[in-house]
Amino acid sequence: MSGAAEKAARPLRRDFGEIENLQVSLKGPDNFVTSADIRTQEILHRELSRARPGYGFLMEEGLEEAGDGEHRWIVDPVDGTLNFLRGIPHFAISIALERAGTIVGAFVLDPIKHEAYWAEKGRGAYVNDRRLRITPRSTLDGAVIALGLPHRSRGAHDLHLSRQRRIMQRVAGLRRFGAAALDLCYVASGRVDGYWETGLNPWDIAGGMLCVTEAGGSVVGLRRNSCPLITGDVVAGTPDIAIALQDCLAEADQQV
Template sequence: MDDKNKVPYVVSSKSYTAVAINAAAKAGEWIKSRLGTVKELNTKYSAQDLVTEVDKGAEQMIRKLILTHFPDHAILGEEGVEPGPKASAQALEETLKEEYVWIVDPVDGTTNYVHGFPFYSISIALAHKGEIIVGVIYDPSRDELFVAEKGKGAYVHGKPTVVSGEVTLETSLIATGFPADQTFALPINMAGLQHLAPQVRNIRSGGSAALHMAYVAAGRLTGFWEIGLNAWDLAAGALLVTESGGTVSDTTGRPYELSVRHIVASNGAIHSQLVNALQIADATGYDSH
C-alpha cells in the first residue's frame, strides 16, 4: 500500500503531552535512582562538558517511550549528536525536515548531577513543522514538572505559571551559565556578566539552562541569558516562557526559533533592557558589524 492511501492516525495534542510527561517522569525517576553511582565519565566537547552512561541510558529510555507511541516521528537528542556547535546545527537542520520532531535533553545539568548538586532536569519538546507545540521540563530533585502546550498556557504542579512582575533591571534576578566552550562562548558570556552584574539585583548560575527557562516561566527568575546553547537546552523552556506571558529572543532581540543558540528569556517587561545591555557590552555572540 503506498503512502498516499494510508489513513493518517490522528491523535490529539493531549496525548503528545501525556507521552512527553510520562517519558520525562520515568527517565527522571531512573536518573535520580542512579545518583552517586556514576563512575564512568567521558568529556564531550571540552574538559568541562561531561557525559555519563546515565545521560545515554536516559536518552535511550525516552526514545523507546516516544517511538512506541509515534514510530514515524523524528528524535533529536543531545546524546545522538557529535559535540560542538557545527554538528549541533547540522543535526538540527537535518531533523527539521521531518514533520514531527522530538527534541530531547536527557540530563540538562550533567556536571551538577555528577557532583550531586541537585539542580538538573530532563527537557522534552515536540516541534511540528518547526514550531514547538509541547514542552516539558522535569526536575527530579524537587519532583517539579513544568508543562506547556502551545496556546494552552504553562503549568507546574498543575497550577498555571506566570512570569514575574519586575520592570527594571535593578529589581531583577537574572540567571546565566558558564559555557563549556572556552574559546568562543565563555569569554562573550563573561563580558555580559561583568557588564550586567552591577545593574541587576543579583545573578544566579544554577547550571541547567532548561531549569533556568522554567524558572523564568514560573516567575522565580526575571530573566536568563546565555551564549552558545543548543536546541535541546532551550526548546521546551522557550514554550514554557512564552505560554507564561514572557518573551524569548536571540541576544539581539530577534524572535526565538529552533536554530537560535544565543538566548535571552525574560518576563517581557525587562526584555529590551536586557538585550540592550548585552549589545552595549558587545556580548551578544553575533558580530557587531
C-alpha cells in the same frame, strides 16, 4: 511526554545516589557524558517512539532521525550533567515537541525536586498542577537574573565578563544554576526575572522556551530578530526585561 519522562526519571534518581559507579567520558573539553545520560536517552527514545510512531528525533547524545518530516522530538536526557556528576541536585529531563518548525509542547522534569514543568502552545504553562505566571517586574532595577557561563573551550571569556559586568551594574543579583532548561522554567515561574546565555543547542532550550512564552514571557535572541534555536544565544524574561537585557548586552559588546 510525561509518561516517558517519569519512566526515565526512576533509574536516573537511583544513578544520582550511586554516582561513583557511573561510567563517565568526555565529548569535548568540559563536556561530559555519563552512562546515565545514555540510558536515559534510550528510555526516552523507546517510550516516545511507542507513543508517536513516525515522529523524528533530535537528541543530545548523537541521535537524529528525520521521521515524518512534520513532527520532531527535541530531547535533552540530562540537562545539567556536570551538576549531576558532582552530586548537585539541580538537573532535568527536557522534552519538546516540534510541529512544522514550531514548538507546540514541552515537558521539563526536575526529578530530584519532583517539579514537572509543562506547556502546550496556546494553553498555558504549569508546574505540576499549578499555573505558571512570569514575574510582574518590568525593569532591571531590583531584578534577579540567571545566566550561563561559557566553557573554556568556547572562548570569548572577555566578552562574557564585559556583558556580566554591565548587567551587574543594573540588577539586584545574578544567579548561575547550571541547567538551561531549568533556568528558563525559573523565568516562567517567577523565581527569577530574566535569563541569558550563549552557545547553547536546541535541546538545551526548546522545552523551557515554550514554558516561558506560555507563562506570558518573552524569549528572544541576543540580537534583534534572531532565533535562539538557530543561533544558540537566548535572552528571556518579561517582554520589558528581555528588551532591557538585549540593550545592556549590546552596550557591553560595544565596549569590548
